[in-house]
Amino acid sequence: MEQNKEFEAIIRKDRASRQVKSWRGKLLGYLEKIKEDPSIAKLAHARIYEIMLKTGIRDIQDIDDPRIKRLYKDESIKVYNFFADEFFGIEKTIAQIVRYFHAASMKGEESRQVLYLMGPVGSGKSSLIEKLHRGLEESDLFYTIEGCPMFEEPLHLIPRHLRKEFEKMLGVHIEGDLCPVCRYRLKEEFNGRYEELPVCTTEFSKRARIGIGVVPPVDPNNQDTSVLIGSEDISKLDLYSEGDPRVLELNGALNIGNRGAVEFIEVFKNEIEYLHCMITATQEKVIPAPGRHGLVYVDTVIVAHSNEAEWQKFKSDHTNEAILDRIVVIKVPYNLRLSEEVKIYQKIIRNSDFHAHVAPHTLEVASMFAILSRLEPTNKCDLMTKLKLYNGEEIVEKGRTKKVDFQELREASKREGMTGISTRFIMKALDNALSDNTAGNCINAINVREALINMVKEADLSDDTRKQYLEFLQDTLHKEYLETLEKEITRAFVYSYQEQAEALFQNYLDHAEAHVNKGKVKDRNTKEELAPDEGFMKSIEEQIAIIGSAADGFRQEVIAYLWAANRRGEKIDYRSYEPLKEAIEKKLMTSVRDLSRIITKARTRDEEQSEKYDAMVTNLLDNGYCPNCVDVVLKYAANNLWKD
Numbered sequence: 001m002e003q004n005k006e007f008e009a010i011i012r013k014d015r016a017s018r019q020v021k022s023w024r025g026k027l028l029g030y031l032e033k034i035k036e037d038p039s040i041a042k043l044a045h046a047r048i049y050e051i052m053l054k055t056g057i058r059d060i061q062d063i064d065d066p067r068i069k070r071l072y073k074d075e076s077i078k079v080y081n082f083f084a085d086e087f088f089g090i091e092k093t094i095a096q097i098v099r100y101f102h103a104a105s106m107k108g109e110e111s112r113q114v115l116y117l118m119g120p121v122g123s124g125k126s127s128l129i130e131k132l133h134r135g136l137e138e139s140d141l142f143y144t145i146e147g148c149p150m151f152e153e154p155l156h157l158i159p160r161h162l163r164k165e166f167e168k169m170l171g172v173h174i175e176g177d178l179c180p181v182c183r184y185r186l187k188e189e190f191n192g193r194y195e196e197l198p199v200c201t202t203e204f205s206k207r208a209r210i211g212i213g214v215v216p217p218v219d220p221n222n223q224d225t226s227v228l229i230g231s232e233d234i235s236k237l238d239l240y241s242e243g244d245p246r247v248l249e250l251n252g253a254l255n256i257g258n259r260g261a262v263e264f265i266e267v268f269k270n271e272i273e274y275l276h277c278m279i280t281a282t283q284e285k286v287i288p289a290p291g292r293h294g295l296v297y298v299d300t301v302i303v304a305h306s307n308e309a310e311w312q313k314f315k316s317d318h319t320n321e322a323i324l325d326r327i328v329v330i331k332v333p334y335n336l337r338l339s340e341e342v343k344i345y346q347k348i349i350r351n352s353d354f355h356a357h358v359a360p361h362t363l364e365v366a367s368m369f370a371i372l373s374r375l376e377p378t379n380k381c382d383l384m385t386k387l388k389l390y391n392g393e394e395i396v397e398k399g400r401t402k403k404v405d406f407q408e409l410r411e412a413s414k415r416e417g418m419t420g421i422s423t424r425f426i427m428k429a430l431d432n433a434l435s436d437n438t439a440g441n442c443i444n445a446i447n448v449r450e451a452l453i454n455m456v457k458e459a460d461l462s463d464d465t466r467k468q469y470l471e472f473l474q475d476t477l478h479k480e481y482l483e484t485l486e487k488e489i490t491r492a493f494v495y496s497y498q499e500q501a502e503a504l505f506q507n508y509l510d511h512a513e514a515h516v517n518k519g520k521v522k523d524r525n526t527k528e529e530l531a532p533d534e535g536f537m538k539s540i541e542e543q544i545a546i547i548g549s550a551a552d553g554f555r556q557e558v559i560a561y562l563w564a565a566n567r568r569g570e571k572i573d574y575r576s577y578e579p580l581k582e583a584i585e586k587k588l589m590t591s592v593r594d595l596s597r598i599i600t601k602a603r604t605r606d607e608e609q610s611e612k613y614d615a616m617v618t619n620l621l622d623n624g625y626c627p628n629c630v631d632v633v634l635k636y637a638a639n640n641l642w643k644d
Contacts, residue, residue, distance in 0.1 A: 021141055024200040030143055030154050031170065038171040040143060041155055044259055044301045045104035045111050047142075051135040052098055055081040060091060067339065067392025071406055086131060087124060088343045089335030096330045097128065104301075110328060112283050116267070117305040119332035122422030125305040128332065129263050132303065133206050136260050141201035142211070149230075149250040150179050150258040151202060151211060153299070157186070157194040176297040180245040180289055204260050213257030213300070217269035228252045228277045232291045243292050250296070254287050257300040267304035268314045275323060278302060282326045305332075308418060333417030334374045338391040341367035344423055345430070356434050359444035359629035361484055365477055366426050366448050372472045374420030376413040380404050384476055394578035396544060421469075429455055444629045445481050446636050449473055482641055489637060490589040492619035493612070497588065504540065504584050505574035509562070511537050512555040543586035544579055554579070 023033075034040050042050065060068060060077040083094050097115070104111035117125040144151040155174045158166050163174045178186065182197075190196050204211040215227060230252040232242070240246050253262050254277060267275070281287050282302060286295040304327075311329075314320055335341050342363045349358070368387060375383050375390075381404055385395055389406055410416070432451040433443045456469045491497040511532040514521045520529040538551065546554045561577050575581045620630050 022201050023141075023143075024146070024198065027154055027157055027195045027197055027199055030199040031166075033143075034155075034170050034172060041153065041170075041172045041174075043105075043107075043111070043175070044261065044299050045101055047139070047259075048132060048135065048261065048301055049098070049101040049105040051132075051139050052080055052082045052101060057081070065392075069392075070394070071337075071390075071392040082135065083128075083131065086347065087128065088347075089337040089340030090124065090332065093330060093332050094128075100328055100330070101301075112285070113326050113328045114278060114282055114302045114304055114323075116311075116327045116329050117303070117332050118308055118311045118329055119305075120307060120334060120418055120420070120422065122424045123332045123334050123417075125332045126265070129261075129303050129305065132261060132301075133212050133263070136204040136212060137206060139204065141203050142259060143199055144202050144259070145182055146198040146200040147185070148179065148182050149248075150255050150296070150298075152176070152179055152182065152258060152297075154197070154199045156182070156297070157197055159194070176285070176299060179250060179296050180293045181248055181250060184245040209251070209256045211257065211260030213253030213255070213260075213262040215253045215262065215264045215267075217266045218274065225274065225277065226252060226290065228254050228274075229287050229296075230255050230290050245293065248290060248293060250289070254281055254298055254300065255296070257302075258298050259300070261301040261303055264302065264304035266306050266310070268306045268310040272317075272320060272323070279322055279326060331418070334370075334420055334422070336371055336374060336390050336417050338364065338367055338371060338387060341371055345426065348423070348427055349430075354430070354434075355441075357442040357626045357629065359442060359626070359633070360488070360624045361481065362443055362445045362448055364484075365445040365481055366429060366452065368477055368480065369449075369452055369469075369472055370421045370423070370426050372476065373469060374417050376416050378409060378412060380409065383472075384480065396579045396582045425455070426452075442626055442628045444632055446632060449477060449481070478640075482637075485633060485637055486589060486641055487585065488620070488623070489616065489634075489641075490585075490592055492616040492623065493592045494588055501574045501584050501588060504587060505580070508537060508540055508580070508584070509558075513559055515552075516556055516559050540580075540583045540587050543583040543590065546583075 039050075058079045058081070060072055060079050061074075063079070077091050078095055078098070079091055080094060080098055087094060097117075100110050100113075100115055103109070104113075117128060119125055142151075143154055145154050145157070153176060155166075155172070156176050156178045158174055167174055186192060186194055186197065202210060206212040206214070218224070218227060230248065230250040232247045233249050236247045256262075264270075264275075277287050280295070281298055281300070284295075285298055287298055288294075289296045315324060335344065345363045345367065368384075371387050371390070372383050375386055377383065378386060380386075381389070381395075385404075386409060388395055389404055389409065392406075395404075429448055429451040430443060432455065433447040434441075436447060436451070453470065453473050456466060456473065459466070461469070494500055510521050513519075515532040515534075515537070521532055522529050537555070538547075541547070541551055541554060558577055558580055562572055565576055566572055570576070574584050617630055617634075620633075621627070625633070
C-alpha cells in the first residue's frame with residue numbers, strides 16, 4: 001500500500017504541474033500573453049535555435065585538457081551543452097548546424113532552405129535529428145488554434161489589413177495564413193468573429209504526430225504524396241462537395257511538422273517528383289493542399305539526410321537544380337579522435353542492457369581500429385602516429401617531440417572520416433566477443449580483437465581493404481596493445497609506481513639543472529653538495545636514444561620547458577614533458593622487466609615470488625580488471641610479451 005501511495009503521489013504531482021503549464025482561452029487572451037512576452041510567437045527555426053542555446057555554451061579552449069590545447073591552439077570553437085553529452089568529436093559539424101539555425105532564426109536565407117546532413121552510415125546523422133526531436137518534445141508548450149489539424153499559430157487569425165497595427169502593438173512580425181479547415185470554421189462556426197476562436201497550449205510529440213513529422217523512404221512504384229500533404233476523405237465526398245474543406249485530412253508529414261520539424265529519412269532514395277513539395281515548402285513556405293484547395297502555409301524546419309553516394313548521384317543530375325539551390329549541406333563524418341571514439345562506445349554501452357565487465361583498454365583497441373580504417377595515408381607519418389596526433393598526443397622520436405602540424409594533416413585529407421568502419425560494426429564485435437565468453441561475462445582487448453578479425457574476414461570488402469584491415473588488427477594493434485600491456489604490468493609490479501616515477505623525475509631535474517647551470521646538487525638527506533651524476537642522467541636518457549653530445553641539448557630543453565611551464569602557473573610533475581615522461585616510464589619498465597617476466601611465466605613460484613605475483617594481481621584488480629580478465633591478460637603476456 002505504501003508503494004501505491006508513492007506511485008500515486010508521482011502521478012498526481014506530474015498531472016498538477018502539467019495543468020499549471022497548460023492554458024486555454026480565446027484569441028484576445030493570447031494577444032495579452034504575447035504583449036507580455038513576444039517570444040511566445042517565435043517561428044520554428046527560432047524555436048529550435050533557442051532550445052539549442054538554453055542549456056549553455058562553452059568555448060572548447062575552456063576545457064581543461066592539454067590534448068585540446070594542442071589540437072586547437074588558439075582556435076575558438078563553441079561547445080553546445082545541448083549536444084555535449086551525446087555527440088563526441090564532431091564539434092565543428094555541430095557548430096555548423098547551430099550556425100544554420102542562428103541565421104534561419106533571424107529569417108535569413110537559411111530559413112527558406114533544407115538542412116541536409118550527409119555522411120557515411122553510422123556517423124550520427126539520424127541521432128542528431130533525433131536529438132532535435134527530443135529537444136522539441138522537452139521544450140515549453142506552444143500555443144495553437146484549438147482543433148486545427150496543423151496546430152497553427154493563432155496570430156494567423158488577424159486579418160491582413162490589421163496586421164501592421166497589431167505588429168506595432170505586440171512587437172512581433174505576423175507571418176502566414178489560416179489553413180482551409182480553420183478558414184471554414186471561422187466563417188461558418190464563428191461568423192468571422194476571429195477574436196472568439198479558442199486558443200490552447202499543446203506539446204510537441206513525435207508519437208502523437210504533433211509538430212514533428214517523419215518521412216521514410218517510399219517505394220518508387222507506390223509514391224503517394226498524401227504521405228507529405230495529406231489527402232481527401234473519400235467517405236465524406238458523399239456528404240460534401242470536392243471543394244469543401246471538411247473533406248480534407250491534413251495529416252501529411254509537412255502538415256504534422258508545422259511549428260516544428262519534418263525529417264526526410266534517406267531522402268534521395270525517393271523519386272525526384274516526390275520531393276517537389278520541398279521547393280515551395282522551403283522558398284515560399286507553402287505546400288499544395290489535397291484536391292482543389294489551393295496552397296497551405298507551413299512553418300517548419302525541413303531536415304534531410306542520406307549517405308554520400310546518393311548525394312553525389314542526385315547532385316550530378318542537372319534537372320535537380322531547383323532542389324539543390326534550396327539545400328544547405330553539412331557533412332557529418334566519422335569521429336577521428338581516439339578519446340572521443342571511446343566515449344561513443346561508453347555511451348552506447350551505458351544506454352544498453354550490456355552488463356558485462358569491460359577490461360581496461362578494450363574500448364581503446366576497438367576504437368583505434370575504427371579510426372585507423374577512417375584515416376588517409378600521408379608521407380609525413382605512419383597511420384598510428386597520425387591517429388595519436390589527431391588525439392592531441394605528443395609523439396616522441398629520438399628524444400624530441402615530433403613536429404607535425406595537425407591542421408596541415410587535416411587540410412591534406414579533405415575526405416578523411418567519410419569512409420571506414422562504423423560504430424555499429426564495432427558494437428557487433430563487442431557483442432560477439434561477449435557471446436564467446438558468456439561464462440566469464442567479460443570482454444577484453446584480446447577477445448574483441450579476435451572478434452574483429454573474424455568479422456573482417458567475413459565482411460563484404462574488397463581484397464585490398466580486407467588485407468589492410470587485417471594488417472591493422474594482426475600487426476599494428478597487436479604491437480600497440482603489447483606495449484600498453486607491458487606498462488600495465490610494470491605499474492602493477494612497481495609498488496607505488498607514481499611515487500617512484502615522481503622521485504626519478506625530481507632527482508633527474510636536480511642533476512640536469514645543476515649540469516646546465518654548471519653547479520652542484522645538494523643531497524636532500526645529508527645536505528652535502530655533489531657533482532651532477534652523469535651515470536644516473538644517462539641511464540634515463542638512453543631509454544629514448546639520447547646519447548653522446550645530444551644529452552646536453554636535451555637537458556637544456558627539459559629545464560627551459562619546465563621553467564616556462566612553471567611561469568605559466570602549470571602544475572609540474574613527471575608527465576609534464578612528454579620525452580622525459582617516456583624515458584622515466586621506460587626506465588621503470590626496464591628495472592622490473594626481468595622480474596615481471598620470470599614471475600608471470602613461472603609455473604611454480606617460491607614464497608617471495610608468490611607474494612610479488614599476488615601483489616601484482618591485487619594492483620591489476622584495483623586498476624579495473626576483474627579476476628577473469630586478469631587471468632586472460634597475464635597468460636597473453638606470458639605467451640606474447642616476453643618470448644624466451
